[in-house]
Amino acid sequence: MNLESALALMCDVPDFPKTGITFKDMTPIFENPQAFRALQDALKKSVAPLKPTKILAIESRGFILGSPLALDLSCGLVLARKKGKVPRRTLRETYGLEYGHDELHLHEGAVSKADRVVIVDDVLATGGTLMAAANLARRSGAEIVGLQVVLELGFLGAREKLKGLNLQSLQIESA
Ligand code: AMP
Numbered sequence: 243m244n245l246e247s248a249l250a251l252m253c254d255v256p257d258f259p260k261t262g263i264t265f266k267d268m269t270p271i272f273e274n275p276q277a278f279r280a281l282q283d284a285l286k287k288s289v290a291p292l293k294p295t296k297i298l299a300i301e302s303r304g305f306i307l308g309s310p311l312a313l314d315l316s317c318g319l320v321l322a323r324k325k326g327k328v329p330r331r332t333l334r335e336t337y338g339l340e341y342g343h344d345e346l347h348l349h350e351g352a353v354s355k356a357d358r359v360v361i362v363d364d365v366l367a368t369g370g371t372l373m374a375a376a377n378l379a380r381r382s383g384a385e386i387v388g389l390q391v392v393l394e395l396g397f398l399g400a401r402e403k404l405k406g407l408n409l410q411s412l413q414i415e416s417a
Contacts, residue, residue: 243279243280244280245280245284245412247277247280248271248274248277248280248281248284249392249393249412249413251271251274252266252267252268252271253266253267253270266364266365266393266395268303268364268365272306282310282311282314284412285307285311285362285390285392285412286311286315288390288412289311289315289360289362289390292358292360292387292388293358293387294359295317295356296312296317296320296353296357296358296384297311297312297318297320297359297360298321298361298362298375298379299319299320299321300361300363300375301322301323301327303363303365304322304362304364305321307364307392311362317360320348320352321348321352322346322361322374322375322378324345324347325345327347328347331349332347332349333347333350333378333381333382334346334347334348334378335377335378336374337370337371338368338370339367339368339371344371346371346375346378348375348378348382351382353379353382353383353384354382354384355383355384355385356384357379357385358384358387359379359384359387360389360390361375361376361379361386361388361390362390363375363391364391364392364393365393365394365395366389366393366394366409366411367395367398367400368398368400369401372389372391372400372409376404386408387408388407388408388410389407389408391409391410391411391412392412393411394411394413394415397415397416
């Protein structure tokens with residue numbers, strides 16, 4: 243299967259989790275092994291030239307995408323998680339979402355100034371989540387060499403907010 247056919251399996255769920263939000267459900271891709279493979283191959287092709295030492299995956303779908311990527315690229319995998327999930331000392335960032343507010347935590351020392359970090363998530367909406375993850379990596383002293391998402395909701399204008407960071411999207415939805 244090619245990437246285009248794989249991405250076409252994504253479905254729009256209107257008014258989830260709130261009225262007015264169209265949720266992009268990527269789970270049909272994960273349910274189909276050929277589609278999941280095509281997606282992972284495309285992510286690998288996009289991220290490999292950045293020569294990362296760590297993949298920083300964002301809870302929760304970022305974990306699914308980031309784990310095979312880290313193994314394929316022989317990188318470390320580090321997890322940026324929601325409040326209350328990270329057991330040791332953390333760095334934390336609060337951010338606004340398309341549908342609310344949240345907090346992102348990263349273990350202290352999970353990335354360091356020796357690291358070239360690529361941050362991975364499924365969907366870029368307003369950009370708050372990626373910005374928070376980038377701040378966590380930056381505060382740890384790491385070099386952020388890329389932000390990788392599957393789908394960018396381009397009409398929300400987050401690319402502007404993330405200017406200066408190397409944002410890569412497999413698909414951009416303009417309206
Ligand atoms: P944002 O911080 O607004 O860019 O939101 C991005 C984060 O929220 C990602 O971790 C996404 O998984 C999730 N998200 C936000 N909006 C959507 C959406 N319309 N469909 C699916 N996931 C979304």
